Amino acid sequence: MKTVVLALVAAATAAAAAEIAPEDRRSGYEFAAPETRAMQDDDTANPGILGVLQGETLWTTKVGAADRSCADCHGDARLSMKGVAARYPAFDPALGRPVDLEQRINRCRTEHQGAEPLTWESADLLALSAFVAFQSRGLPIALRSTAELRPFLDQGSELFHRREGQLNLSCSQCHDDNWGKRLAGSVIPQGHPTGYPVYRLEWQSLGSLQRRLRNCMIGVRAEPFEYGAPEAVALELYLMGRASGMTLETPAVRP
Amino acid sequence: MDVGPQSASPTRRLILLAAAGFGLTSLAAPADATSAAMEEAIRALVGEAAINRGKVKLELPPIVENGNTVPLTVSVESPMTETDHVASIHIFNEKNPQPYVAAFHLGPRAGRAAVSARIRLADSQRVTAIARLGDGSFWSDSADVIVTLAACAEG
Amino acid sequence: MARVLINLPARAKRGEVIEIKTLIAHPMETGYRVGPTGTAIPRDIINRFVCTYNDAEVFRAELFPAIAANPFIAFFTVATESGELAFSWTDDHVETQTEVRQITVE
Numbered sequence: 001m002k003t004v005v006l007a008l009v010a011a012a013t014a015a016a017a018a019e020i021a022p023e024d025r026r027s028g029y030e031f032a033a034p035e036t037r038a039m040q041d042d043d044t045a046n047p048g049i050l051g052v053l054q055g056e057t058l059w060t061t062k063v064g065a066a067d068r069s070c071a072d073c074h075g076d077a078r079l080s081m082k083g084v085a086a087r088y089p090a091f092d093p094a095l096g097r098p099v100d101l102e103q104r105i106n107r108c109r110t111e112h113q114g115a116e117p118l119t120w121e122s123a124d125l126l127a128l129s130a131f132v133a134f135q136s137r138g139l140p141i142a143l144r145s146t147a148e149l150r151p152f153l154d155q156g157s158e159l160f161h162r163r164e165g166q167l168n169l170s171c172s173q174c175h176d177d178n179w180g181k182r183l184a185g186s187v188i189p190q191g192h193p194t195g196y197p198v199y200r201l202e203w204q205s206l207g208s209l210q211r212r213l214r215n216c217m218i219g220v221r222a223e224p225f226e227y228g229a230p231e232a233v234a235l236e237l238y239l240m241g242r243a244s245g246m247t248l249e250t251p252a253v254r255p
Numbered sequence: 256m257d258v259g260p261q262s263a264s265p266t267r268r269l270i271l272l273a274a275a276g277f278g279l280t281s282l283a284a285p286a287d288a289t290s291a292a293m294e295e296a297i298r299a300l301v302g303e304a305a306i307n308r309g310k311v312k313l314e315l316p317p318i319v320e321n322g323n324t325v326p327l328t329v330s331v332e333s334p335m336t337e338t339d340h341v342a343s344i345h346i347f348n349e350k351n352p353q354p355y356v357a358a359f360h361l362g363p364r365a366g367r368a369a370v371s372a373r374i375r376l377a378d379s380q381r382v383t384a385i386a387r388l389g390d391g392s393f394w395s396d397s398a399d400v401i402v403t404l405a406a407c408a409e410g
Numbered sequence: 411m412a413r414v415l416i417n418l419p420a421r422a423k424r425g426e427v428i429e430i431k432t433l434i435a436h437p438m439e440t441g442y443r444v445g446p447t448g449t450a451i452p453r454d455i456i457n458r459f460v461c462t463y464n465d466a467e468v469f470r471a472e473l474f475p476a477i478a479a480n481p482f483i484a485f486f487t488v489a490t491e492s493g494e495l496a497f498s499w500t501d502d503h504v505e506t507q508t509e510v511r512q513i514t515v516e
Binding site: 357367 | 427428440442463466468469470471472473474475476477478479480481482483484485486487488490
Binding site: 032033034035036038039184185186201202204255 | 316318319320321323324325326403404
């Protein structure tokens, strides 16, 4: 078993991080223990499915001053939402920047339903994003490659490769250079957001990609991004681009 | 489970995290204290009766990715008839704050004496399953589990 | 009403042993976690689960804080006759949630 300390110290002094070759990319699913994978594979026993079911109910619930449900505009989610989560974060022309799925849901709430936005990591927001993302399960991740997204992808890449925190580590050093090796008893995955919102055993609940990124940043003792910060969305965008072509697994189960 | 001092240098912190993750419990309380609690809880169930080894199979992963959710399956060889069946299965643990995990009550209508659940384990430890048969006899099986921490948690 | 997932066959042969899987959304607060103020968050768990088959109890579980959040319980029962299976979860506030499912046994 390789000692992670030596590996990371070596990486800290090594040359620039190398990106993972497309054929070497593996979902976090492949790094999880057999029993964790079994939990994900069984729709009758995957705790994340509870969130999807909750989202299904919310989809048809009328809310807000407009007294409208998601279904009133979008109809059957199985048709209208198919492929959507696979191409988020997406560029929002009105805002002039990308928004992630949770932000898009909240924009619908405030602008079309006349309702208050749902709080980050609230059960309802997670349930709705889980339900929407579930409609893209099995589809390949495919961001729209538009010129408008380019500067934000670059920003995300810069964030992914820059060192941060008291431990002075970049995302890339663990997830590009040392994936497959162990950190504190867990195997380091490649960091692809293939199953969000994910049921993380550590959280004992569903959680968003932003929450997971905050955990990583706290892990290297950096100040985590605020929920919804442009940097957070840029990083999400970069990660989804990096995972381009990989299959969406929402709701995934991870340790 | 909190590990490591707050002001350690990065390298030392990583070593401590790695050490804790590999299940080295030198920082934990002595095993005796809570093993005794498990023994006592088992005695309270079983009384003076003998606990036989056999018939019961307790399945737990030997190394667990996250102690918050550990899949457990316990099964007992039994025809599950009126005269020969499993009445109940009791799960105990050694190092959680409490020795009890669950008690499952079956009977001949179960058809098969097998139950699956997901449990929490606070630390690497022994888990014990005790089955009470319809005839009042007790049978048991144990499993030792190594519990690792998630890397990059919130706290 | 907590979200519930129950999985069992809709039909079975008489005498067949069927597997039932249940999952309910619940944090199963152990009572040992310390909150942001430094005081322990009070225990709040589902402590009892019962399955009845046409009103006869066929399975019962007593649960403790060591049961993981969103409790998953899978067990077996003999398909004896057509009718109703009822699943009840009771929590520390002595509130019970019950879900029913039909089964056809031929």
